[in-house]
Amino acid sequence: MRYAVGDEYSRDLGVEFYQALLAQAQPKAPAAALTFARRKLQRRIAQGDGARYTAWDPATPVLYGAEQPQLTLPPGRSPDLTVRNPRLHTIAEFTLQEHPYFVGRTWELDGLGADFIGAGQDTHIKPVAIITGLGGMGKTALVAEALDLWQSRFEWVLLYQAKPNPLNLDTALRDIHLKLVGELGRYYDHIQVHPADAIYRDPSEGFTGPTRHDRLVRNLVRALTDEPMLLVLDNFETNLKPQAEPGSGADPRWACQDPAWDRALQCLATELVGTPSRVLITCRRPLAALANTPPTRCCSAP
Amino acid sequence: MLLDLFRRDVYPTRRVVAHVLSHGVTRQRLEAQIQENGGYHIVHWSGHGYLNQLELAQPGGDHDQLSGQELLDVFVEAGGFMPRLFFLSTCYSGDILRVKDWDDFLAVAQGQELDTKQSRATDNPEAAVTKDIPLAESPGYTGIAHALLQGGVPSVVAKLLSI
Numbered sequence: 001m002r003y004a005v006g007d008e009y010s011r012d013l014g015v016e017f018y019q020a021l022l023a024q025a026q027p028k029a030p031a032a033a034l035t036f037a038r039r040k041l042q043r044r045i046a047q048g049d050g051a052r053y054t055a056w057d058p059a060t061p062v063l064y065g066a067e068q069p070q071l072t073l074p075p076g077r078s079p080d081l082t083v084r085n086p087r088l089h090t091i092a093e094f095t096l097q098e099h100p101y102f103v104g105r106t107w108e109l110d111g112l113g114a115d116f117i118g119a120g121q122d123t124h125i126k127p128v129a130i131i132t133g134l135g136g137m138g139k140t141a142l143v144a145e146a147l148d149l150w151q152s153r154f155e156w157v158l159l160y161q162a163k164p165n166p167l168n169l170d171t172a173l174r175d176i177h178l179k180l181v182g183e184l185g186r187y188y189d190h191i192q193v194h195p196a197d198a199i200y201r202d203p204s205e206g207f208t209g210p211t212r213h214d215r216l217v218r219n220l221v222r223a224l225t226d227e228p229m230l231l232v233l234d235n236f237e238t239n240l241k242p243q244a245e246p247g248s249g250a251d252p253r254w255a256c257q258d259p260a261w262d263r264a265l266q267c268l269a270t271e272l273v274g275t276p277s278r279v280l281i282t283c284r285r286p287l288a289a290l291a292n293t294p295p296t297r298c299c300s301a302p
Numbered sequence: 303m304l305l306d307l308f309r310r311d312v313y314p315t316r317r318v319v320a321h322v323l324s325h326g327v328t329r330q331r332l333e334a335q336i337q338e339n340g341g342y343h344i345v346h347w348s349g350h351g352y353l354n355q356l357e358l359a360q361p362g363g364d365h366d367q368l369s370g371q372e373l374l375d376v377f378v379e380a381g382g383f384m385p386r387l388f389f390l391s392t393c394y395s396g397d398i399l400r401v402k403d404w405d406d407f408l409a410v411a412q413g414q415e416l417d418t419k420q421s422r423a424t425d426n427p428e429a430a431v432t433k434d435i436p437l438a439e440s441p442g443y444t445g446i447a448h449a450l451l452q453g454g455v456p457s458v459v460a461k462l463l464s465i
Contacts, residue, residue: 010391011304014346014348014389014391015303015304017459018307018312019307022311022312023316030387030457061396061459061460062460062461063456063458064451064459067457068323069386069387069457071344072314073318074316075315075317076316076317077317077318078312078314079311079316079317079319080308106325111364113324113326113327113331114326114327114328114331114359114360114361115326115362117331118328118331119328119333119334119335124361149324192312
């Protein structure tokens with residue numbers, strides 16, 4: 001026989017337990033904190049405020065082992081209160097406030113967590129993920145949720161939206177360069193010593209066309225390898241050709257109007273493996289540029 | 303909810319940091335997280351659980367299951383210090399003495415299991431419902447809490463039934 005215990009009770013118990021263990025002026029030992037939490041929830045039930053709990057709930061949590069495991073709580077402010085915001089762009093659509101009714105998508109987030117965010121510099125992780133699906137399926141909302149979950153893992157978060165117009169590669173590289181220079185951090189220090197490694201340099205004689213773009217993308221890869229960054233390219237479909245690539249058959253894929261973007265994405269997908277940085281793309285269409293390095297598909301079009 | 307509590311009530315006065323690992327958590331992510339931070343004093347585990355099994359993810363989307371001993375091994379292999387306290391908010395994480403019948407269930411519900419040292423919350427508000435586990439004895443199978451205690455974690459809060 002199985003006795004189901006409510007999630008609500010477990011959540012509330014955890015909150016009350018840590019309140020007693022860590023937040024009170026005189027923190028309680030775990031054993032006393034657990035008793036405090038259980039009694040508080042029992043009082044809630046007795047007062048008629050525990051209708052969402054089941055009858056079995058209070059019977060379940062037990063402390064095993066030492067009543068006082070010698071936890072020491074150093075006084076002072078938590079360093080987490082001074083954590084800075086890594087986002088270098090302010091775009092309302094990428095905030096949770098813009099998506100108050102986000103529900104579900106657990107499997108998509110699980111997929112991103114396991115295969116895209118991964119662990120440290122795991123070489124099995126795909127550093128470029130693409131969220132595909134029809135317009136209105138919640139691709140941008142999923143990115144907002146992913147940012148809230150994982151942006152603290154990155155030193156910098158760079159957000160770009162290719163709407164209503166396509167995102168020009170030159171414009172994007174220039175903006176990344178300027179944003180990172182403006183932070184006066186590791187990237188700024190590096191290009192003071194190695195100016196040729198700048199993510200953006202104006203075209204000049206002998207430094208134009210594909211040669212220039214390829215070098216600038218390699219410089220981007222170098223910077224992304226140097227410190228953990230998350231690059232988001234939202235609504236990327238505006239950059240694509242109107243027709244799928246010929247011969248892609250039952251699994252149609254779209255190439256970029258600017259072939260420099262295709263080369264850039266291919267380069268990022270292969271060169272960022274094993275690095276701490278990630279690229280997250282939302283697009284209504286699968287990308288031909290990423291056909292050989294299958295990205296994580298989070299929302300399949302029905 | 304827990305993170306809100308930390309930000310609102312804990313962080314202003316305690317020099318503690320809470321890290322959240324969620325969605326698609328694999329063994330590799332767990333180990334890397336421990337390694338990168340040199341260990342954790344308190345671990346709160348919320349998720350699906352079975353008898354001596356905690357559910358994790360595998361790369362590619364499959365499920366993975368971790369026994370109590372394997373969980374302990376992850377911490378050992380990651381290095382750093384062992385947690386002082388585990389809070390296991392999963393089904394059956396504390397299932398060491400199996401509830402076999404109605405009498406056993408009532409005993410558990412009343413905090414009066416056999417072979418346990420317990421003090422009831424109703425008797426003394428500052429006393430917890432606690433259990434002593436005969437670690438030297440093998441009960442025929444182990445549980446998550448049992449394995450953690452055997453491995454040197456001093457205190458484990460665990461659930462006896464299904465959540």
